[in-house]
Amino acid sequence: MSVADFEPVIGLEVHAQLLTRSKIFCGCSTRFGAAPNTQVCPVCLGLPGALPALNKAAVEMAIKAGKAFGCRIAERSIWARKNYFYPDLPKGYQISQYELPICSGGAVPVPGLRKVGLTRIHLEEDAGKNVHAGEGSEVDLNRSGVPLIEIVGEPELRSAEEASEYLKALRLTLLYLGINDGNLEEGSFRCDANVSVRRKGAQALGTRVELKNINSFRFVRQAIEHEIARQVEVLEGGGKVAQETRLFDSAQGVTRSMRSKEEANDYRYFPEPDLQPLLVSREWAESVRVPRLPQEVMDDLVAAGVPAADARTLVNDPRLVEVHRRVGGDPKRAALFVVGEFSRALNEKEADLAALKFDPALVREVWRLQDSSAISSTAAREVLAELIRTGEAPEAIVERKGLAQVSDAGALEAVVDAVIARNPAEVARYKGGKANLLGFFVGQAMKELKGKGNPGALNALFRKKLG
Amino acid sequence: MTADLLPLSRLSSALLSREVSPEALLEASLARIRALDGKLHAFLRLSEEEARAAARASGQRHARGQALGPLDGVPVALKDIFCTAGVETTAGSKILRGYVPPYDATVVRKLKEAGGVIVGKLNMDEFAMGSSTENSAFGPTMNPWDLSRTPGGSSGGSAAAVAARMVPGAFGTDTGGSIRQPAALVGCAGLKPTYGRVSRFGVIAFASSLDQVGPFAQDVRGVALLLSAVAGYDENDQTSSTRPVPDYAAALDQGVRGLRIGVPREYFGEGLSPEVEKAVRTGIEKLRGQGCEVKEISLPNSPHAIATYYIVATAEASSNLARYDGVRYGHRARAGQLLEMYERTRAEGFGAEVKRRIMLGTYALSAGYYDAYYLRAQKVRTLIRRDFERAFESVDAVLSPTSPTTAFRLGEKMDDPLAMYLSDVYTVPANLAGLPGISVPCGFDPGGLPIGLQLIGKPFDEETLLRLARAAEPAEHPLPPLLQGRAP
Numbered sequence: 001m002s003v004a005d006f007e008p009v010i011g012l013e014v015h016a017q018l019l020t021r022s023k024i025f026c027g028c029s030t031r032f033g034a035a036p037n038t039q040v041c042p043v044c045l046g047l048p049g050a051l052p053a054l055n056k057a058a059v060e061m062a063i064k065a066g067k068a069f070g071c072r073i074a075e076r077s078i079w080a081r082k083n084y085f086y087p088d089l090p091k092g093y094q095i096s097q098y099e100l101p102i103c104s105g106g107a108v109p110v111p112g113l114r115k116v117g118l119t120r121i122h123l124e125e126d127a128g129k130n131v132h133a134g135e136g137s138e139v140d141l142n143r144s145g146v147p148l149i150e151i152v153g154e155p156e157l158r159s160a161e162e163a164s165e166y167l168k169a170l171r172l173t174l175l176y177l178g179i180n181d182g183n184l185e186e187g188s189f190r191c192d193a194n195v196s197v198r199r200k201g202a203q204a205l206g207t208r209v210e211l212k213n214i215n216s217f218r219f220v221r222q223a224i225e226h227e228i229a230r231q232v233e234v235l236e237g238g239g240k241v242a243q244e245t246r247l248f249d250s251a252q253g254v255t256r257s258m259r260s261k262e263e264a265n266d267y268r269y270f271p272e273p274d275l276q277p278l279l280v281s282r283e284w285a286e287s288v289r290v291p292r293l294p295q296e297v298m299d300d301l302v303a304a305g306v307p308a309a310d311a312r313t314l315v316n317d318p319r320l321v322e323v324h325r326r327v328g329g330d331p332k333r334a335a336l337f338v339v340g341e342f343s344r345a346l347n348e349k350e351a352d353l354a355a356l357k358f359d360p361a362l363v364r365e366v367w368r369l370q371d372s373s374a375i376s377s378t379a380a381r382e383v384l385a386e387l388i389r390t391g392e393a394p395e396a397i398v399e400r401k402g403l404a405q406v407s408d409a410g411a412l413e414a415v416v417d418a419v420i421a422r423n424p425a426e427v428a429r430y431k432g433g434k435a436n437l438l439g440f441f442v443g444q445a446m447k448e449l450k451g452k453g454n455p456g457a458l459n460a461l462f463r464k465k466l467g
Numbered sequence: 468m469t470a471d472l473l474p475l476s477r478l479s480s481a482l483l484s485r486e487v488s489p490e491a492l493l494e495a496s497l498a499r500i501r502a503l504d505g506k507l508h509a510f511l512r513l514s515e516e517e518a519r520a521a522a523r524a525s526g527q528r529h530a531r532g533q534a535l536g537p538l539d540g541v542p543v544a545l546k547d548i549f550c551t552a553g554v555e556t557t558a559g560s561k562i563l564r565g566y567v568p569p570y571d572a573t574v575v576r577k578l579k580e581a582g583g584v585i586v587g588k589l590n591m592d593e594f595a596m597g598s599s600t601e602n603s604a605f606g607p608t609m610n611p612w613d614l615s616r617t618p619g620g621s622s623g624g625s626a627a628a629v630a631a632r633m634v635p636g637a638f639g640t641d642t643g644g645s646i647r648q649p650a651a652l653v654g655c656a657g658l659k660p661t662y663g664r665v666s667r668f669g670v671i672a673f674a675s676s677l678d679q680v681g682p683f684a685q686d687v688r689g690v691a692l693l694l695s696a697v698a699g700y701d702e703n704d705q706t707s708s709t710r711p712v713p714d715y716a717a718a719l720d721q722g723v724r725g726l727r728i729g730v731p732r733e734y735f736g737e738g739l740s741p742e743v744e745k746a747v748r749t750g751i752e753k754l755r756g757q758g759c760e761v762k763e764i765s766l767p768n769s770p771h772a773i774a775t776y777y778i779v780a781t782a783e784a785s786s787n788l789a790r791y792d793g794v795r796y797g798h799r800a801r802a803g804q805l806l807e808m809y810e811r812t813r814a815e816g817f818g819a820e821v822k823r824r825i826m827l828g829t830y831a832l833s834a835g836y837y838d839a840y841y842l843r844a845q846k847v848r849t850l851i852r853r854d855f856e857r858a859f860e861s862v863d864a865v866l867s868p869t870s871p872t873t874a875f876r877l878g879e880k881m882d883d884p885l886a887m888y889l890s891d892v893y894t895v896p897a898n899l900a901g902l903p904g905i906s907v908p909c910g911f912d913p914g915g916l917p918i919g920l921q922l923i924g925k926p927f928d929e930e931t932l933l934r935l936a937r938a939a940e941p942a943e944h945p946l947p948p949l950l951q952g953r954a955p
Contacts, residue, residue, distance in 0.1 A: 042570050046790045048563065049550040049572060049669040051704050081786050083832070085809055092789020137805075139794065268832035270841060273675035273783055275705055 006197045006235070008228045009205055010163050011119075011155035014170060015148050016180040017126060017188040018061045024125050024147035025052030025095065032186060036131070036140035044145035046090030051274050058147035061179040062102050062123050063280060063288045065149055068177055069118055071106030073285045077122075079272035084265045087139050088128040096124035096150075098269040102278060108153070109295060110169040113162060117154035123278075124148050149179075155194065155205070160224035164217055167191060172294050175318050184215050191215075193224055196241070197231045206231070207241040211255055213248050223248035227255050297321055304331035313339045326360035329367065337363055341381065345388045358391035365394040373454050379403040407454040409461075412445075415453070416461045419444045430466055438462055471495035474944055475635035475689025476716070479537040482529065489525040489540030493518055493584055496542040500586070500633045503949060507609050509618075509628040511547050513587035514554055518542070521584045528582065537692045537716070539582025546625050546639045547588040548595060549575050549680075550669040558671040559591040559621075561604040562791045562798045562816030572669025573701045574638060574680050581696040586634055589624030593818045594788065595645055595673040597621050598890040601881055602820045609877070610653060611947040612916055616874040619649030619890070622683070626653040629683045630947055636693050637683045642673050643776050644869075644894025646681045647906035651869035651919025654908045654947070656690045656940065657683045659894075661927045662901035663708040665694075666701030672787040674780035675706075677898040685944040687907060687937040691715035694929065710927055718930045723938040724758030726931065728922075729862035731766040734893050740872045746910030746918040747868045750939050753909075754866070757938050764862060766854040771847050772896040773888055778831045778844035779899070784821075785828030791816060823884065852900040855923070863931055865923040867893050869906040873916035897923045903932050907940045915948075 023030055026043035042050040066073045080098035101122035107115040126148050128141035151170065157163045171189055174180040182189050191214050196206035209231065214223050226248075231241050245264070246255040292300070294315050301311035301324075310332075314320045320338050327334040366387065370380040375398055386397045398404055406412060419441055420427055430437040441462045446453050470478065470487040481487045497515060504510050525540035534540070545551070548558050550568035552575075557563040571579070578585065592602035600608040600623025608623040610616040611631040618627040622639025626649035629637050639646045641659035650657025658681045665680040672678060682693030698712045730751060735744060755761050793799035793812030800811035817825070831840035858865060870890060880887040897904035903926070906919040920939060924932035 042568075045795065047550075047568065047570075047796070048556070048558070048566070048671045048790070049568070049667075051668050051706075053703055053705055083786050083789060085789065085792060087792075087794045087805065090790060090795060092792060093786050266834045268786070268829065268834075268837075270782060270786070270832055270837070273706075274672075 003229060003232050005200055006228070006232050007200050007202075008158055008224075009155050009196045009198065010157035010159075010224060011194045012153045012157070012163060012167060013192045013194070014151040014153075014167070015190040016151065016174055018058050018147040018149060018179050019181060020055060020057045020061065020147055022055055022057075023145035024055050024058045024123070025145055028145065030146045032188070034142055036138070036142060039142040040144070044090070045141055046092070052095060054275060054278070055147065058123060059102070059278065059280070060288050061147070061177075062121060062149050063285055064177050064179055064290055065121055065151070065174065066103030066106065067285070067288060067290045068173055068293055069103075069106035069108055069121070071103035071118060071121060073280055074100060074102055074104065075280055075282070076100065077102045077278045077280070079275040079278065080269045081272050083268045086127070086130075087137065088130045088141070088144070090128065090141060090144055094125060094127060095272055095275070097122035102280065108166060108170050108173065110162075110166050111295070113165055116156050116166050119152040119154055121149050121151050124150060160221040160228070163193060163224055164221050167217065167220055169294070172316065172318075176291060176293055176297075178291070184217065187215065191220060193220070193227075195224055195227045195231070197228055197235065207243050209241065209243070210245045211248055212245060212258065215250075219248060219250050222250070222253050223255060226253060230255065301331065301335070306331050306335040310335040310339050313343075323360050327363045328361060329364045333367065334363070337384065341384045342388060345385060356388070358387050362387055362394055369394060369398065373405060373407045373456070374398070375403050376405050376452075376455065378451075379405065402452075404452065405454050406449055406452050407457050409457070412453060412457055412461055415445050415448045416441075416458065416465060419448065420465060427466065441466075471499070471635075472632050472946070472950075473635070474686035475541060475684040476537075476686050476692060478635050479541060479689075479692060482540045483534060483537070485529060489522040489529065489584060490519075492540065493522040493542050493586070496586055496634055499631070503611075503631050503633060506614055506949070507611060507627050507631055508606055509589055509608050509624045509631065509633060510544070510587050511557065511559075511590050511605055511624070512555060514585060517554075518584050518586050521579070525582050525584060535580070535582035536696070538578070538696050541583055541636060542586045542634045543578060543583045543636045543638065543693070544586045544589050544625065544628050544634045545575065545637065546591050546622050548591060548640055548671045549638065550671065551575055551585070551588070554588065556588065556671070557604070558595070559593040559603040559605065560816065560818070560821070562812070564604070564798060566797050568669070570669060573666035573703060574697045575669065577697045578638075583696070589622070589628055589637060589639075591624055591639075592621035592645075593821050594671065594784070595621040595640055595642055595678075596784070596820050596824055598644070598648055598887050599875070599877070599880065600624060600649075601877065602818055604818055607877055610874045611949045612653065613874065614949075616876050616916070617652070619652035619870070619874065621645040622657075623649050625683050626650055626655060626657065629653070629655045629685060631949060632946070635684060636689055638680060638693070638697070639683060640670060640673070640678055640680055641894075641898065642677045642679075642780060643898050644891035646683065647894045647904055647919070647921055648870045648891060650683055650906040651908075651921075652874040652917065654911075654917025654919070654945075655683055655685050656687050656905065656907050656936065657681065658690050658694060658905040658929070658933075659897065659903060660694060660698065660929055661708070661903045662898075663706050664698050664903070664927065664929065666699070666704040666707045668701055668703035672783075674783040675787060676783060677776075677780055679898070687905075687933055687940050688716055688719055690905070690936075691719060691933050708927065713930055715929060715933055719933055719937045721934055722757065723754060723935055725760070726758075726864070726935060727760045727762065727862040728754060728935070729762060729764035729858050729865045731764050731769065731858070731865055731867060733766050733769045734867035738871045738889060738892065739868060740912075742912040743868050743870070743872060743918050746912070747866075747920045750909035750920040751866060754935065754939055759935070759938075762862065764858050764865070766851075766858060766865070766896065768847065768850040768854050769896045772851055772899055773892055775844045775847045775851065775899060776891075776895045777827065777888065778840050779848060781824040781828030782831045782841050783828065785825045785832065788817075788821070788825055820884070848899045851896055855896075855900045855902060859925050863925070864935055867921050867923070869893060869919040869921040873912045873914070873918055893921060902926060903929050905932055905936045907936045908944075909939065909941075
């Protein structure tokens with residue numbers, strides 16, 4: 001027996017912070033990175049007497065997610081309190097949804113795989129952060145009350161690779177919806193995995209282990225692969241997998257027991273008496289617009305003539321899709337620019353796309369210069385790079401860097417004649433049949449023209465003159 | 468009779484006609500507090516400076532003829548459960564000793580905006596859990612009618628302060644009877660409005676689905692004026708109602724002819740003291756005499772109210788009180804480890820009754836017990852509410868005793884929590900059903916202790932309730948012996 005004799009069963013739970021400007025139950029800012037405890041008020045500090053007041057923007061974003069994944073949107077859902085003690089949880093309970101969540105059912109289409117079912121999506125508030133400092137601990141409550149959706153997937157995934165692809169597809173859709181920034185490292189997109197294994201062909205599910213602290217796509221694969229191997233090893237050794245929560249240790253690439261089933265919290269869920277049931281009328285749900293989703297954008301691009309590989313590259317980064325749209329013109333050529341020059345420039349500089357100052361529509365200006373032979377294709381690449389960097393008008397760049405191409409027949413003819421006059425031996429050999437010497441003549445002329453000659457025009461001239 | 472002994476509504480008139488100044492009224496109030504509070508312990512702290520500034524500002528408004536309304540310049544005091552910016556607020560608990568809120572409860576803000584002069588903070592059972600004010604971490608409050616007896620609770624400080632004429636009006640909270648029962652036991656009027664009528668924002672929570680803010684005054688008109696000032700929707704409390712707030716005082720004197728009163732037989736059974744029943748029946752006759760139609764009704768599920776209440780209220784409390792963990796504010800025990808810090812902070816900070824209720828509530832919500840306790844209690848709660856809905860198809864209000872007995876002795880029920888809980892047997896159903904209820908004085912027992920009757924109204928029909936209460940209240944409001952110069 002080996003890993004190959006077992007079938008893993010994996011379900012993911014994703015917590016995604018919603019990109020609302022203010023928190024879910026108070027008016028405090030959700031901005032990341034502010035000085036500790038500067039974005040707080042009596043409500044998100046859990047001061048005595050404070051009460052939650054729902055931010056409708058968070059509800060709309062949850063509806064948007066629900067519609068994108070084809071979930072049923074509940075006309076009436078219920079807030080619930082999840083009770084546990086922890087220093088980063090100021091009220092001693094988290095306001096969440098339990099028995100009646102806002103979205104249920106639905107599925108995530110995973111490219112190259114299949115549709116993976118969703119159990120539910122519910123709204124809740126984030127906790128603060130414990131910061132371990134010196135001898136003690138400090139608590140930062142800026143994050144307390146930031147809205148989250150928890151997206152619970154059905155246990156339909158069968159490998160670490162599938163889990164990773166599912167997660168990518170889910171993340172990408174949330175990016176397209178504009179409701180989450182997809183940042184695993186900063187924790188605005190977090191993933192827990194429920195993993196069990198069973199012998200191939202078995203119907204009954206194995207004992208489930210919950211994995212926490214997985215904060216990159218690489219770690220998702222590592223953690224799940226390690227956990228599958230660990231469980232198989234336990235079973236093959238005649239042991240039983242214990243129901244527990246395990247933490248992924250990214251430094252060692254292993255999972256470690258955090259708490260057993262016996263030590264698990266009893267969250268004592270009950271309906272939140274400080275909030276009315278969440279009512280979403282059909283009109284409200286219908287009024288929430290869902291933008292075009294990754295697969296639809298992919299289909300659009302391919303239909304417009306963009307090669308599938310380029311289209312996939314674009315689609316995987318909605319910011320690139322946006323730049324592509326703004327470049328305009330021939331979609332295929334624009335795609336080539338975006339996945340080529342533009343992505344390279346971006347990667348080299350690790351540039352912040354939002355901070356880029358160039359107007360993508362100017363790319364078409366560069367194309368026009370190139371197509372009219374005002375600049376060479378080499379020069380065009382240089383102009384594009386400069387355009388991306390500075391945002392300067394293409395003609396100004398050509399002017400400033402002296403990149404204009406010499407296409408004027410009179411000017412070229414003088415140089416061609418001079419090259420022919422200086423190289424009688426090569427001329428003789430060319431005429432004797434050495435046709436590949438044409439390149440040599442063009443090169444000499446280019447040298448003379450400091451690279452600015454129009455190579456096509458030079459070729460034609462030499463051919464004509466050398467008969 | 469000196470002006471400051473007048474009931475609130477007449478004081479309000481005297482202020483508006485400038486027969487008395489806010490400053491003089493405040494000084495009289497402070498003088499009486501100084502004279503009596505050593506015996507009564509109604510107050511936990513005074514805000515003399517802020518009160519004097521508020522009275523001065525009010526005096527200037529009155530002088531300019533720009534009074535803000537009937538409460539401008541009226542001294543009021545607050546149960547120590549209302550958060551007051553910059554003023555210590557403890558909810559009667561050691562765990563919040565020294566805690567100074569950074570914000571005003573909505574009720575406090577509205578009261579200030581109405582020109583009310585906030586004199587100080589009043590004693591209460593810890594986190595409003597109790598019926599005698601003996602569960603205060605800062606010592607009990609005594610009943611002005613007999614210093615060996617309790618004023619009831621949990622808003623005992625509010626009731627005692629109004630009964631002893633320390634202030635003409637006060638605010639409390641009522642989760643299971645904590646306004647109405649003490650009002651009955653000290654002989655003043657106390658109203659618990661419909662759930663959602665007054666904002667709970669900034670009111671330290673005991674049981675969120677039951678808690679409601681309400682006023683105390685000698686006179687029903689005073690209660691109406693206080694309610695008008697604080698009622699209404701608050702965007703910070705999403706359980707508050709958007710219904711418009713009527714002028715409660717305006718409709719008071721329309722009379723009660725033709726109003727139908729239901730007297731539930733379940734509220735006149737075992738445990739009701741004969742003296743209380745006699746006084747309440749006298750009150751019923753008084754209303755009948757003014758043209759009310761009286762009929763016996765049944766509220767068959769009310770006998771289950773206490774059991775239901777002690778599951779719902781304790782479950783919510785167990786969660787509401789989780790925030791007192793020593794991490795951010797209030798008492799923190801010294802300990803090496805987090806868990807130990809939690810345990811010792813809460814062991815030291817909470818009193819016995821609060822711990823008992825946290826444990827009861829935690830148990831009721833636990834996995835495996837939730838359905839049998841919490842869920843079942845919610846179902847019974849629905850049945851209790853439906854009983855009232857059915858009753859209100861044929862009556863305009865329900866009338867009962869407020870409390871089964873008159874004021875009991877300090878210490879009498881402290882070792883018997885169940886006996887203490889039964890003190891609220893007639894008041895708890897209105898909380899479970901979310902209905903408005905008021906207690907008004909209806910007589911005295913042979914020992915001279917006040918007796919109150921309770922009226923329960925339709926949701927958001929405080930107007931009818933107040934009209935009936937106005938018709939039932941005594942013409943005069945006798946002073947307790949303490950104020951007649953023959954205190955025991």
